[in-house]
Amino acid sequence: MDLIAGGVRHALGLLVGGDPEVWAILWLSLQVSGTATLAALALGVPLGVALALARFPGRTILVSAVNTGMGLPPVVVGLFVSLLLWRSGPLGGLEILYTPLAIVLAQAVIASPIVTGITLAAVQSVPEAFRLQLLGLGASRRQMVWVVLREARLPMLAAVMAGFGGVISEIGASMMVGGNIKGQTRTLTTAMVLETGRGNFEVAIALSLLLLVLVFAVNWALTTIQQRRSG
Amino acid sequence: MHRVLVPLLLLAVALPAGRAAAAGSTVVILSTTTSTQDSGLLDVLVPMFEKKTGYTVKTIAVGTGQALALAARGEADVTLAHAPAQEKRYVADGKLLNRRLVMSNDFVLAGPGDDPAGIRGERSAVAAFRKIAAAGARFVSRGDRSGTHGRELALWREAGITPSGPWYIESGQGMGATLGIADDRHAYTLSDRATLLAFGRRVRLPILVEGDRALLNIYSVMEVNPANGPRVNAAGGKAFADFMVSPETQAVIGRFGADRYGQPLFVPIAGKKDEDL
Numbered sequence: 001m002d003l004i005a006g007g008v009r010h011a012l013g014l015l016v017g018g019d020p021e022v023w024a025i026l027w028l029s030l031q032v033s034g035t036a037t038l039a040a041l042a043l044g045v046p047l048g049v050a051l052a053l054a055r056f057p058g059r060t061i062l063v064s065a066v067n068t069g070m071g072l073p074p075v076v077v078g079l080f081v082s083l084l085l086w087r088s089g090p091l092g093g094l095e096i097l098y099t100p101l102a103i104v105l106a107q108a109v110i111a112s113p114i115v116t117g118i119t120l121a122a123v124q125s126v127p128e129a130f131r132l133q134l135l136g137l138g139a140s141r142r143q144m145v146w147v148v149l150r151e152a153r154l155p156m157l158a159a160v161m162a163g164f165g166g167v168i169s170e171i172g173a174s175m176m177v178g179g180n181i182k183g184q185t186r187t188l189t190t191a192m193v194l195e196t197g198r199g200n201f202e203v204a205i206a207l208s209l210l211l212l213v214l215v216f217a218v219n220w221a222l223t224t225i226q227q228r229r230s231g
Numbered sequence: 232m233h234r235v236l237v238p239l240l241l242l243a244v245a246l247p248a249g250r251a252a253a254a255g256s257t258v259v260i261l262s263t264t265t266s267t268q269d270s271g272l273l274d275v276l277v278p279m280f281e282k283k284t285g286y287t288v289k290t291i292a293v294g295t296g297q298a299l300a301l302a303a304r305g306e307a308d309v310t311l312a313h314a315p316a317q318e319k320r321y322v323a324d325g326k327l328l329n330r331r332l333v334m335s336n337d338f339v340l341a342g343p344g345d346d347p348a349g350i351r352g353e354r355s356a357v358a359a360f361r362k363i364a365a366a367g368a369r370f371v372s373r374g375d376r377s378g379t380h381g382r383e384l385a386l387w388r389e390a391g392i393t394p395s396g397p398w399y400i401e402s403g404q405g406m407g408a409t410l411g412i413a414d415d416r417h418a419y420t421l422s423d424r425a426t427l428l429a430f431g432r433r434v435r436l437p438i439l440v441e442g443d444r445a446l447l448n449i450y451s452v453m454e455v456n457p458a459n460g461p462r463v464n465a466a467g468g469k470a471f472a473d474f475m476v477s478p479e480t481q482a483v484i485g486r487f488g489a490d491r492y493g494q495p496l497f498v499p500i501a502g503k504k505d506e507d508l
Contacts, residue, residue, distance in 0.1 A: 086304075086306055087460050087461055088304060088305060088306070088461065092461065092462065095258075098260070098289045098291065179289060179290070180292070181289050181290055182274060182290070184289065196408075197265065197405050197406075197407045197408070198271070198407065198429060199407055199426075199429040199430045199432070
């Protein structure tokens with residue numbers, strides 16, 4: 001028990017004391033996972049809408065693939081992104097392995113199916129009769145999609161939360177493509193693994209509390225928007 | 232939606248892309264074993280090197296097997312490892328160049344205080360391994376092709392034993408996690424002294440066998456052959472290797488850890504040969 005209490009005290013000390021290294025790690029985690037979520041939205045929302053509204057042969061297979069991708073193991077993504085970005089790999093010339101950009105890329109791959117899948121479900125939850133009615137009233141297809149997205153905005157915010165929550169807490173991909181380099185690619189989760197390996201359990205506990213506070217703060221902000229809009 | 236998107240966009244813009252696209256020739260990738268990072272030694276040495284030379288070091292701390300494999304593929308520029316037999320094979324194949332000794336410390340055989348196999352005070356590590364196997368006492372192996380795992384397997388080979396059975400547990404994890412499992416399962420394990428010292432507060436595993444020459448743990452630095460792959464930074468790799476064996480660095484290594492553990496964690500040995508030790 002004294003270890004956990006020590007960890008909590010340590011966390012407060014790190015936050016209040018404004019330890020620059022911890023703040024830098026926190027900020028990097030937020031930037032990397034925020035950017036990855038944004039990229040996943042840019043890719044996943046149009047794809048989710050298209051899959052929800054279009055009817056074509058093989059659609060069921062594609063939807064199943066997206067649903068499988070929602071549970072894509074980060075360590076698998078980490079391995080394949082590493083192989084691509086290796087000096088000897090097809091994208092080696094970019095020289096972005098072991099940089100924050102590489103983590104953004106891997107996390108975007110992890111988050112995209114999550115955003116796509118939830119968007120797909122959100123758009124499909126808007127009754128088809130409503131869509132037909134819009135078209136019947138003379139709306140263009142683009143206008144119809146826009147109105148449907150507005151109707152589905154509450155579950156869409158859930159997509160943002162699920163995507164962000166998934167990537168900020170993942171470890172396998174960040175470790176493999178980022179390399180946990182001090183001052184460059186060390187994120188909250190990889191720092192936690194390192195400190196546990198070093199036997200610095202108080203620091204590891206402190207970092208895990210910071211991660212929880214960060215995820216809570218982001219979700220709280222998004223939920224506030226979600227609930228206000230729905231009222 | 233844009234109340235959500237705007238802050239996220241701002242985040243994306245703030246992400247310093249410049250840091251990501253550092254020029255290749257100023258970046259040195261060091262592949263190394265977890266023990267050099269977990270001990271905190273590299274946190275001291277890497278900034279010294281960067282300040283002195285202007286290079287930026289990317290330290291990839293993995294098991295020794297993987298560290299050497301990455302270097303042999305040209306995915307790193309220099310490697311710091313502690314598996315002499317494996318290292319010499321890579322050097323013989325021409326994949327790694329100019330193997331130079333940097334520092335040493337030692338492995339110790341730790342285990343439960345009541346010592347069910349009765350190895351306490353045994354001078355020979357091989358004899359102690361035989362006693363553990365004969366007693367069927369639990370032993371936790373790293374099982375991860377790390378330098379420590381390699382040494383453990385060499386000791387079993389020398390003892391003429393193929394370890395298997397319910398008493399032989401493979402953790403597949405780093406030294407810290409393995410010590411935790413050994414403590415929990417009331418088992419023996421082979422550890423480097425630095426990690427055991429770092430975990431002294433958390434595990435109750437006294438050192439039972441130490442001081443045998445077979446337990447010497449030697450770290451060497453090797454440069455990566457530029458022929459191994461595209462974009463190997465040979466000059467940067469050599470600069471880091473030279474730095475590790477320079478007198479100034481060796482003095483820092485010889486003092487490292489004394490303030491925290493009451494004894495230095497490594498002995499500087501640059502300039503010596505394997506036979507001298």
